[in-house]
Amino acid sequence: MANLDVESGEKASSAPNPEAPSPELARWKWTLTLIGLCLGSLLYGLDTTIAADVQAPIYEQFGEIENLTWVGIGFPMASVAVILLLGRLFDLFDVKIINIVSVALFEGGSALCGGAPNMSALIVGRVIAGIGGAGMYLAALTYVSVFAEPSKVSLYNALMGFSWGVGAILGPVIGGAFAVSSASWRWAFYINLPLAGLLAPAWLFVFPSHNPAPSLDVFTKLRTLDWVGALLNAATYTLFIVALTFSGARFAWSSSTVIVIWAVWAACLLAFVLQQTFSIFTSPERRIFPVHLLRHKDFILLYIATSCSAVANGVAIYYMPLFFAFTHGDGPLQAAVRLLPYIIVFITFVLIAGGTLPVIGRWSIYFVVGSVFTIAGSAAMFTIRADTSPAKVYAYEALIAIGSGMTFQIAYAVMAAKVTRKDQANAIGFINVAQLGTTALALAIASCLFQNLGFNFLKDALTDYDLDDSFLRAALGGAASAQLQSAPPEVVRITVETVAYTIARVFGTCIAASALLAVSSVFMTWEKLDLTGQEQEKAI
Structure with a gap:
């Protein structure tokens, strides 16, 4: 298979770069590296969502309801803000060094969150951790693109997506467990420290080095960056x-x-x-942005499709626990546990897609089929109400999980197969912006819709009770809020029904994203890519 040199628009040889790392990397070392990368991706996914179920105790301790949302949004916002810069750093500096620095930032931010004396310190800690976490995840994808055998790139990328997904689902569960325990919400952030301590020997002594630009000194590399x-x-x-x-x-x-x-x-x-x-x-x-990749139709469509998958996945992860918290009175832990059916299905199809892609080769079919499932699931979620049975909700979210699982991660492997080695880092950063960047934007848009629509719906529904705006805002924070617990039963009933209806409206973003995913998939090139590495071996 010949790769595409996007800058020139011509086919380029797929023979390996002479500066590529030695293929004789010891198998045991690569195996331990993969384990460390998966666990690092899990930690990043964990912190992406762990704030979902610890916001109530944080509010009880610090107050500042107007700043509470930043505890959740600050982490992904910081990640997306630095993704492109990190991509360029990995294209210039030793991947091992950047990974270690990223881990240090992640752990430092987590420690600051755990020991935060006030809301401002907590938010700053979340931002620092978000920067470090993005570096850890991007390091995992970079290691795979540099060291993995071509036939296993899609599978390893699926493993990274699998690990991130497990962490993202465990985040609310672990956060909820600490929120109701004597350890307090602070250990939702402190937990990263001992986990990272277990991985530190691998990060420091096992992970291989790869310097993509060994002939340049540090200052020259820094000057070449598009600041x-x-x-x-x-x-x-x-x-x-x-x-x-x-x-x-x-x-x-x-x-x-x-x-x-x-x-x-x-x-x-x-x-x-x-x-x-x-x-x-x-x-x-x-x-900083690989503009030349926009010259290729399929790259644009892969960007759009991955973004749409990220929207469906992000909204489902954040708003399903909230739905069950309101409608069934679930505590933080129980509401998060209800996400397990979603994550099991999601992870299964991430791995199925990654494992079968090299065999099938026709990558566009994954997006076509995946869009059908996400449209069906998102449309069904738009109909849920407070009295909708949990079984139906599980079935609806399983449809979204199938569709998003099939489409969430495979763009990395497809891009890697369609560009030359010199564009590998650009391709990873390009899809990273689509995946992680859109997740952050989707959560911000969904939060805006939930806060604004929910406030207006509650104000209309409770107009006869003469409740002030602060009550309505606090009621949106969860069924366990002090204001709602002390309210008359009829007010509670109306609030629960209205919030459930609002959450269903939020899934309108998933319908729009799924429809765009379907349209994008139709225009993708119908081709069969060689993802087994056989043609590359022939070229050698």
Whole structure:
């Protein structure tokens, strides 16, 4: 199989790069490295969602309801803000060193969260941990692209997605367990420290090194980075999430504060597009976003499809525990446990897709079939109400899990097979932005919808009870909120029904994403890729 040199638009030989690492890496060393990468990805997934079920005790200790949402959003927001910069760092510096630095940031942020004296320190800790976690996950994908045999790339990528998914589901479970235990919510963050301690010997002494640019010194590498692009990219993502979080919930949509934030975001977005398009203060080879990949139709469609899968997965993970917390009175732990059917199905199909892709080769069929399941599941979730049976909800979310599991991770392997080795890091960063970046954006959009729609729906439904706005905002925080527990039974009933209806409306984002996934899959090239490495061996 010949790879595509996107810069030139021509086919390039798939023979290995002479600077590639030795294929004689000891099997035991590679096996331990894979185990360490999977566990690191699990920790990243764990922290992505662990705040979902610890926000209530955090609010009880610190208050500041207006800042509580940042405990959950701060982590993925920080991750997406630095994904492209991290991708460039992995393209220049030793992957082992960047991974160790990322682990240090992740653990330092976790320690700050666990020992936070106030809400501000907690949010800062979540941001630091988010940066480090993104580096850990990207390191895992980089190691796979550099060291794995071609025939096993898709399977190993599936394993990383599997590990992240397990962590993402265990996050609410573990967070909920600590939230109701004597250990307190702080151990939801402290738990990362002993787990990382177990992995430290592997990270330090087992993981292999790979320096993609050994001829350049550190200062030269730093000078080659597109710092202007990195800053504009981070500002664009951060301001978008800040604007969504503030709009309606903290400030009125028509307020000058909200208008200014949206205006600054639009200016940063425009500046970033222009700066990347015309390589201002950088060069085409050094710009932070791999613009040249946009010349290929299938790469754009893979980006869109992976983004749509991330939307469906992210919304399901965050809002199903909330649904059961309101409608069945589940505590944090029990509500999170109800996600296990989803994660079992999701993980199963992530692995099935990764394992069968090299055999089938026709990658576009996974997106076609996956879109059918996500559309069916999302449309069904749009119909749920407070009295919908758990069995039906499990069946609906299983449909989403099948579809998102089939489409969540395979773009990494497809991109790796369709680009030259010099574009491997660009391809990983490109899909990373789609997967992790869209997850952060989807959660911000879903939170905005939930807060604004929920507030308006509750205000209309409870208009006869003359309740102030602070009660309504707090009631949206969970059925266990102090305000709701002390309310009259009829108010509780109306609130539960209204919030369940609101959560169903939030799944409208999944319907839109699934429809876009279906449209994208139709236009993908119907081809059979060689993902077994056999043709590469012939070329050698």
